[in-house]
Amino acid sequence: MPFILVPTPIGNRDDITLRAVEVMKSADRIACEDTRHSGPLLSHLGITGKPLISLHEHNEQRRLPELIEAARSGETIAVISDAGMPGVSDPGYRLVQACLENDIPFEVLPGPSAVLTALIGSGFPCHAFHFHGFLSVKKGKRLAAMEAGLEAEGTTIFFESPHRIVSTLEVLAGAHPDARCCVARELTKKFETYHRGTAGELLEQFRSHPPKGEIVFLITGK
Incomplete structure (x- = not known):
């Protein structure tokens, strides 16, 4: 081949x-x-x-x-x-x-995937999901993409920078503080963590303890 x-x-x-x-x-x-x-x-x-x-x-x-x-x-x-x-x-x-x-x-070949690993580990619905790559650096486009995810069936998955995740949560929590989210961090590595909660809860958590490492950000709506 x-x-x-x-x-x-x-x-x-x-x-x-x-x-x-x-x-x-x-x-x-x-x-x-x-x-x-x-x-x-x-x-x-x-x-x-x-x-x-x-x-x-x-x-x-x-x-x-x-x-x-x-x-x-x-x-x-x-x-x-x-x-x-x-x-x-x-x-x-x-x-x-x-x-x-x-x-x-x-x-x-089949093999490792951050998208599927984060989806299953999040505990969010996996019968239908949507992956949109990295969120835009522009706040308006970021909010529009996340709001589309809240309206979609199943789970919507993004990649996000650890330097921008607090800003992203601020944008989402400002409009939808009760949106259900998951921040999956450092997948398969020694310090892997999953943080689940509302946009408002995760914003408060990460404001106090800014995250490091690679992040997959998931939201679920309907």
Whole structure:
């Protein structure tokens, strides 16, 4: 298979699958979102001396012709992001589109996902859910996105910066203080935590103790 999209751990390195390791070991090269970030993981897995190529949001479009040509010449290329599933708020979508347009086979491996981990751990409804990536830096757009989530069936999931989560809770609590929320932090890592409550309650908590680390923010409405 010319291209194989390989999920990588979102925190705990032991969450890598045996199949993912085998694919990366046997690939001709590995396309990484950040070669400096992926290097330690590959070394930890005993994958050394493998040609690495950077593939991130700023160069993905420019790299595509080179990667497509390599695939046509018979190479197998493993594609990984810094954490989780390539293509989900990470590079990979344009590559998949290029494969479809050029009739190049590709395969997607199952594996770690911050979105699904946070959804199940939140305790919120998971029969229907919506993922919207990172919330806007603009407060008006942030509120509009969260209000849409409150009106939607099931659970709505966002990524958010630890430096902006207090501001986001202020925006939501100002309009909907009783909105049910969950802040899932540092998933699968040593200091993983889930904070559940209303927007007003979580705002009070995080004002006193600003959070650190990577955050998944969930809200549930109807």
